[in-house]
Amino acid sequence: MEKVLNDIKGFFTEFPEYIYLIIGVVFLVLLIGALKNKNWAIDPESGNQRLFYQWFGHKVFRVFIGFVYLLGAIAGFSGFFLYL
Known part of the structure; x- marks a missing residue:
């Protein structure tokens, strides 16, 4: 398990732009x-x-939270593409 976590840490250290993609x-x-209109969101x-x-x-x-989620998605994808 520790080896897997170290591999993941090494991957994200080498390619940090994928953190923005995940976000x-x-x-x-x-x-x-x-x-x-899902309750979990x-x-x-x-x-x-x-x-x-x-x-x-x-x-x-719901509209306000949706707008916040939209801004988060735009920021995450923008960070990914700008970091490349």
Whole structure:
């Protein structure tokens, strides 16, 4: 197990642009979940998010979180392509 972790660490040390690609893919999956109205992508986790969710409702919270996920995906993919 330690050898596998060292190999992964060595790979990401040699090719750090793939970290941005992974971040972009994760945010893209979350964005798709928010667009499809899945609870695992929209569920408010912290107290501040729950307060925002209660004040503005499900639809506004979903649109806001979707926009944040979109920005994260754009930033991740931009970082990947700019790093190449």
